[in-house]
Amino acid sequence: MRIAIVDDDIRMYECLQTYFGELLGSSAELTYFKSGEDFLQTWQPDAFELIVLDIFMDKLTGMDVAREIRKTDSDVRIAFGTTSNEFASESYEVNACYYLHKPFDRERVKAMLDRIDLAQVEKERTIQLPDGKSVVLRDIIYADYAAHYTTLHCKYGKDIILRANLSEIEALLCGYPYFFIPSKGLIINFHEVDAQNADTFTMSNGSLIPISRRKAKEVTDAYSSFLFEQLRKGGKR
Numbered sequence: 015m016r017i018a019i020v021d022d023d024i025r026m027y028e029c030l031q032t033y034f035g036e037l038l039g040s041s042a043e044l045t046y047f048k049s050g051e052d053f054l055q056t057w058q059p060d061a062f063e064l065i066v067l068d069i070f071m072d073k074l075t076g077m078d079v080a081r082e083i084r085k086t087d088s089d090v091r092i093a094f095g096t097t098s099n100e101f102a103s104e105s106y107e108v109n110a111c112y113y114l115h116k117p118f119d120r121e122r123v124k125a126m127l128d129r130i131d132l133a134q135v136e137k138e139r140t141i142q143l144p145d146g147k148s149v150v151l152r153d154i155i156y157a158d159y160a161a162h163y164t165t166l167h168c169k170y171g172k173d174i175i176l177r178a179n180l181s182e183i184e185a186l187l188c189g190y191p192y193f194f195i196p197s198k199g200l201i202i203n204f205h206e207v208d209a210q211n212a213d214t215f216t217m218s219n220g221s222l223i224p225i226s227r228r229k230a231k232e233v234t235d236a237y238s239s240f241l242f243e244q245l246r247k248g249g250k251r
Contacts, residue, residue: 015136016062017034017042017043019046021071021095026095026116030118050078060148064093064130080094084108093126094114096113144182149166152203152205154187155167162177169218180201197223197229204241206219
C-alpha cells in the first residue's frame with residue numbers, strides 16, 4: 015500500500031512508520047514530505063492510495079493540500095492527523111476518510127486502516143503501463159510475451175497488447191506478491207488461479223499455464239505461501 019505522510023514533525027512520521035510497519039508489514043510503501051509545498055511539487059494522481067495530512071502546518075495547511083489533491087484525484091483516501099476537531103466540518107468538503115488523533119498510537123492507526131477497507135483499496139490499485147495507459151492490477155489474469163509484444167489477458171474488456179519486453183512488465187507486476195513467473199515468457203496472477211496440477215495452472219478464464227519443471231518447487235512454494243496468506247486474511251480472493 016502506497017502511503018504518503020505529510021507532516022512538519024518528523025517524529026510523527028517515524029511514529030506512523032513504526033505502526034504501519036507492524037500492521038501492514040512489507041506491503042507498506044511510505045513516503046515522507048515535511049511540508050504541503052514539498053508534497054504538491056511532486057504530486058500526481060494515482061501516486062498513493064492513502065495520504066495522511068497534518069492539519070496544522072506552516073504556510074499550506076493540511077486542508078489546503080487536500081483541496082489541491084481533490085482537483086485531480088477524487089478517489090485517493092485522505093486522512094487528517096490532528097489534535098483538534100476544528101476542521102471536522104470542512105473535512106466533508108474534501109471527502110476525508112478519517113481523523114487520526116494525535117498522539118498517534120497503534121490502536122488508532124489500526125482503527126483507521128480498518129475503516130478505509132484495505133481489501134477494497136488493494137482491488138482498486140492501478141499501475142501505469144509503458145504506453146501511458148493505466149490498468150487495475152487485479153484485473154490482470156496473466157501476461158505472455160511473443161514476437162516483441164506482451165499481452166495482458168484481463169478479466170474485463172479487451173486484452174491489452176503492448177510493444178514491450180516482458181521484463182518491463184515483470185518490473186511493474188512482480189513487486190506485488192500475487193504475481194509470479196511460472197515459466198519463461200509468462201506472468202500469472204495467483205488470485206486468478208482456479209486449480210494447480212503437477213505441471214499446469216488452470217486460470218479463471220480457462221487458460222492452461224505451464225509450470226517449468228526447473229522451477230516447480232519454487233512455484234509451488236510461492237503459491238502455497240499465497241494461499242496461506244489468503245487464509246490468514248479470512249479466505250478472501
